[in-house]
Amino acid sequence: MEKITKEVFLSYLNRLHPDASCALIYKNDYELLISIILSAQTTDIKVNEVTSILFEKYPDFLSLSKASISDIENIIHKLGLYHAKAKNIISCADKISNEYNGKTPNNFDLLSTLSGVGRKTANVFLSEYYNMNTLGVDTHIMRVAKRLQIAEDGDNSYGTEKKLKAFFQETDYRKLHHMIIAFGRNECNARKPLCASCEIKQYCKYGHDL
Numbered sequence: 199m200e201k202i203t204k205e206v207f208l209s210y211l212n213r214l215h216p217d218a219s220c221a222l223i224y225k226n227d228y229e230l231l232i233s234i235i236l237s238a239q240t241t242d243i244k245v246n247e248v249t250s251i252l253f254e255k256y257p258d259f260l261s262l263s264k265a266s267i268s269d270i271e272n273i274i275h276k277l278g279l280y281h282a283k284a285k286n287i288i289s290c291a292d293k294i295s296n297e298y299n300g301k302t303p304n305n306f307d308l309l310s311t312l313s314g315v316g317r318k319t320a321n322v323f324l325s326e327y328y329n330m331n332t333l334g335v336d337t338h339i340m341r342v343a344k345r346l347q348i349a350e351d352g353d354n355s356y357g358t359e360k361k362l363k364a365f366f367q368e369t370d371y372r373k374l375h376h377m378i379i380a381f382g383r384n385e386c387n388a389r390k391p392l393c394a395s396c397e398i399k400q401y402c403k404y405g406h407d408l
């Protein structure tokens with residue numbers, strides 16, 4: 199099967215989702231980082247609903263670091279994994295307040311030491327807040343990359359990230375992150391992808407025979 203090129207994929211994404219961008223609502227580094235941590239395995243819409251209450255009551259890392267777990271759990275309970283998320287965001291806020299003067303570090307290795315912050319969260323934060331050319335890989339991006347044979351079935355998210363970074367140009371990473379997620383949510387979704395109308399199906403091992 200023919201392999202897709204970066205030019206073909208990028209041009210298709212640009213036609214489908216030229217305005218794809220971050221759907222999380224935030225005003226500063228605090229709100230963005232906490233929102234990304236809370237967004238694991240839930241929707242951005244639900245996160246925005248919850249954070250409108252959370253950030254009103256706890257407007258910065260310092261106030262969040264002093265919150266009780268039970269109050270945070272009450273506020274965020276509609277999100278999945280809320281026990282772990284409540285614990286993580288309080289601990290993360292505590293470390294940033296005490297060790298980084300209340301400002302989120304702009305460094306991947308430092309970010310990765312914070313509770314609740316893995317590779318994806320650190321990359322998404324650095325790309326969105328500090329405009330760094332990096333690419334956070336979530337479940338949509340991983341699925342699309344594998345279907346289009348840019349990554350292989352056995353690749354984990356780090357393996358997929360490395361292959362995507364090698365495939366595309368660095369200057370395109372930030373926009374690609376949002377466009378591939380939009381494609382994965384709207385057209386190439388997990389259960390019922392719209393393969394019949396997909397214009398890149400000749401490169402896709404999943405939709406090729408449909």
Ligand code: SF4
Binds near residue numbers: 345392402406
């Ligand atoms: S053919 Fe289907 S599975 Fe393949 S990229 Fe297109 S929408 Fe996704």
